[in-house]
Amino acid sequence: MAPLLRVDGLRTEFRTLRGSVTAVDGVSFEVEAGQMFGLVGESGCGKSVTSQSIMRLYDEKKLARHSGKAILDGEDLLSVSQKRMRQIRGRDISMIFQDALSSLNPVFTIGWQIQEALKMHQKLGKRESRERAIEMLRLTGIPSPDKRVDCYPHELSGGMRQRAMIAMALVCTPKLLIADEPTTALDVTIQAQIMEMIVDLKDRLNMGVLLITHDLGVVAQTCSRVVVMYLGQVVEEGDSCDIFDNPRHPYTIGLLRSVPSVSTKKGDPLPVIQGSVPPLDKAGAGCRFADRCPLADEGCKIEPPALVDLGGGQKARCRKLDLTGG
Amino acid sequence: MGEKVVLEALGVSKFFYARTKKDGKRQVVKAVDNVSFKVRENETFSLVGESGCGKSTTGRTVMRLLEPTEGKVLFMGENIMDRKGASLKQLRRQMQMIFQDPYSSLNPRKAIGRIIEEPLEIHHIGNASERREMAISALKQVGLREDQFYRYPHEFSGGQKQRIGIARALILEPKILVCDEPVSALDVSIQSQVLNLLQEIKDSSGVSLLFISHNMSVIRYISDRVGVMYLGRIVEECETARLFRRPGHPYTKALLSAVPEPSPNLRTERVELQGEVPSPLDPPSGCAFHNRCAYATPLCSAKIPERQEVETEHYVECHYAKELLRVSQQSHVLAQPAVMGRR
Numbered sequence: 001m002a003p004l005l006r007v008d009g010l011r012t013e014f015r016t017l018r019g020s021v022t023a024v025d026g027v028s029f030e031v032e033a034g035q036m037f038g039l040v041g042e043s044g045c046g047k048s049v050t051s052q053s054i055m056r057l058y059d060e061k062k063l064a065r066h067s068g069k070a071i072l073d074g075e076d077l078l079s080v081s082q083k084r085m086r087q088i089r090g091r092d093i094s095m096i097f098q099d100a101l102s103s104l105n106p107v108f109t110i111g112w113q114i115q116e117a118l119k120m121h122q123k124l125g126k127r128e129s130r131e132r133a134i135e136m137l138r139l140t141g142i143p144s145p146d147k148r149v150d151c152y153p154h155e156l157s158g159g160m161r162q163r164a165m166i167a168m169a170l171v172c173t174p175k176l177l178i179a180d181e182p183t184t185a186l187d188v189t190i191q192a193q194i195m196e197m198i199v200d201l202k203d204r205l206n207m208g209v210l211l212i213t214h215d216l217g218v219v220a221q222t223c224s225r226v227v228v229m230y231l232g233q234v235v236e237e238g239d240s241c242d243i244f245d246n247p248r249h250p251y252t253i254g255l256l257r258s259v260p261s262v263s264t265k266k267g268d269p270l271p272v273i274q275g276s277v278p279p280l281d282k283a284g285a286g287c288r289f290a291d292r293c294p295l296a297d298e299g300c301k302i303e304p305p306a307l308v309d310l311g312g313g314q315k316a317r318c319r320k321l322d323l324t325g326g
Numbered sequence: 327m328g329e330k331v332v333l334e335a336l337g338v339s340k341f342f343y344a345r346t347k348k349d350g351k352r353q354v355v356k357a358v359d360n361v362s363f364k365v366r367e368n369e370t371f372s373l374v375g376e377s378g379c380g381k382s383t384t385g386r387t388v389m390r391l392l393e394p395t396e397g398k399v400l401f402m403g404e405n406i407m408d409r410k411g412a413s414l415k416q417l418r419r420q421m422q423m424i425f426q427d428p429y430s431s432l433n434p435r436k437a438i439g440r441i442i443e444e445p446l447e448i449h450h451i452g453n454a455s456e457r458r459e460m461a462i463s464a465l466k467q468v469g470l471r472e473d474q475f476y477r478y479p480h481e482f483s484g485g486q487k488q489r490i491g492i493a494r495a496l497i498l499e500p501k502i503l504v505c506d507e508p509v510s511a512l513d514v515s516i517q518s519q520v521l522n523l524l525q526e527i528k529d530s531s532g533v534s535l536l537f538i539s540h541n542m543s544v545i546r547y548i549s550d551r552v553g554v555m556y557l558g559r560i561v562e563e564c565e566t567a568r569l570f571r572r573p574g575h576p577y578t579k580a581l582l583s584a585v586p587e588p589s590p591n592l593r594t595e596r597v598e599l600q601g602e603v604p605s606p607l608d609p610p611s612g613c614a615f616h617n618r619c620a621y622a623t624p625l626c627s628a629k630i631p632e633r634q635e636v637e638t639e640h641y642v643e644c645h646y647a648k649e650l651l652r653v654s655q656q657s658h659v660l661a662q663p664a665v666m667g668r669r
Contacts, residue, residue, distance in 0.1 A: 042513040143601075159602050187376035187540065189599045192584040196596075214514065217543075217586030240590045258518035259588050260547035266566070269525065270518040270547065276483045277513070 038223035111149035238314035375555035428487030439475035485516035
């Protein structure tokens with residue numbers, strides 16, 4: 001079966017005052033229908049740029065240049081016109097963001113905003129589309145949706161706003177939902193509710209979900225497949241079980257270890273990754289992680305490593321994989 | 327960890343008065359409501375809770391950055407509520423604070439060396455060259471280099487800025503350091519560096535930490551004892567390991583179970599928590615948690631539960647604390663390996 005979304009060699013360059021910067025450099029992955037796919041990494045790794053490039057949200061005349069492919073259902077999103085893209089956005093592919101308050105328009109009711117997508121893409125009568133909006137609010141677990149539909153964003157709590165935004169994104173039952181840090185701004189108990197709801201809706205609508213987050217816990221609990229990014233590149237990819245139980249890239253290993261977990265002994269120093277993420281334009285010619293990597297040698301700083309297939313669907317971009325085997 | 331109590335809060339409350347209702351009555355927000363706790367010498371006491379539970383307000387109130395509405399705060403056994411002027415300034419020297427946002431808590435127009443020196447100037451400690459010496463050694467202590475003395479905050483990353491904040495707080499050699507969400511704004515790999523630094527400083531200098539965070543895994547790693555806050559009250563207080571193993575309050579249980587473990591094989595047994603935290607403007611009657619609690623009875627909505635000691639040094643504010651603790655004896659273990667699709 002062909003995957004729902006196939007991203008192939010995606011590269012996004014930004015023109016800046018100090019020359020061009022490659023924020024995403026040759027990213028490839030596949031998301032299947034009904035799958036929860038995690039895109040993980042720290043700030044500045046290019047995970048959000050990846051998603052926004054797929055959605056074609058950047059100003060391509062002045063700012064960004066894409067190459068590679070992003071094929072959704074046989075159609076390459078990176079080569080279609082913006083006019084066609086407007087038909088695809090909201091209908092076939094939707095996006096939700098971290099900060100629901102700034103993503104919702106404060107001067108329209110949430111009902112209006114949910115119906116906006118319906119107006120764009122489907123010819124429904126007024127009453128019908130209002131019914132649909134209410135139905136969506138009910139589906140996302142908002143109590144008394146027939147009243148809430150006429151509320152403005154400021155009248156809702158943080159968790160409710162996030163639910164309303166999800167209702168907005170899903171009203172045309174898209175094939176793919178891109179969720180960019182959907183629960184980062186929320187408290188843990190609300191985060192748990194929202195994630196549970198996303199998983200539930202994914203199953204019901206057989207929708208692919210591309211979950212972008214820095215929270216390894218959320219990924220471990222929800223995603224079946226994971227891509228780890230560092231400085232614009234995929235450093236490791238695999239099934240959740242493999243990535244979390246048997247990570248092979250030194251960055252993934254370091255990242256997983258540095259989260260205090262049940263097994264971390266109190267008082268022992270936490271394992272750390274030395275240094276910090278360098279600016280994109282300062283990345284060296286070789287492996288981008290070399291400066292922070294405990295295994296790196298001189299060769300790593302010169303020769304860029306390739307993404308090595310480890311079997312079982314796991315891949316890692318490292319020259320020292322013989323040292324990280326488990 | 328010593329037995330000596332460095333900081334003690336006794337029934338501290340902080341109320342804010344919000345806009346007036348139509349009938350002319352003032353609305354009260356009980357941000358902190360009758361909170362008591364102790365921080366012992368060289369101990370890390372943590373306050374944990376969701377946004378709006380009053381943990382930061384508590385931190386600020388015990389430092390007297392805010393004036394409490396009721397209650398008193400003892401520092402080294404002495405009531406500090408009526409300190410003012412020079413004597414309050416003397417006290418501040420021994421209580422320092424680091425903040426969540428390293429960007430906005432450093433003056434962008436000052437070189438970091440000057441930022442770190444400033445507390446010494448304020449307290450008239452040493453002469454210019456001595457102050458410089460001390461600032462440099464503080465800089466080194468937090469893992470920065472001497473040649474960065476004249477750099478400006480914008481030249482540093484988030485983690486480094488947080489280190490500068492820590493150096494500034496430590497240069498006065500305080501007895502207690504209040505850390506308000508010190509790692510929340512940082513990336514995971516940087517978070518662990520800063521946590522290690524705080525732990526190291528605590529071990530080497532004997533300072534006590536009042537640590538405020540919403541992140542359960544950070545709390546579990548760094549604290550000796552934890553106070554769990556909900557709507558302005560400490561609903562449970564306990565030694566860390568025991569709290570995570572055997573939480574007594576239903577809210578603590580739900581909170582712990584909502585934390586996603588970074589391993590697909592450890593599925594947490596979720597305690598479903600309906601709805602959201604009620605508005606502090608209009609808290610529920612009786613036990614503030616009763617409308618979201620699975621164990622609530624009519625008694626819970628009628629009467630505010632008293633703080634009871636269910637085991638030694640384990641306090642719970644719940645009518646049914648003892649019964650629930652017996653039930654949670656075996657159940658709810660955070661790490662329960664589930665039989666899962668492992669290939």
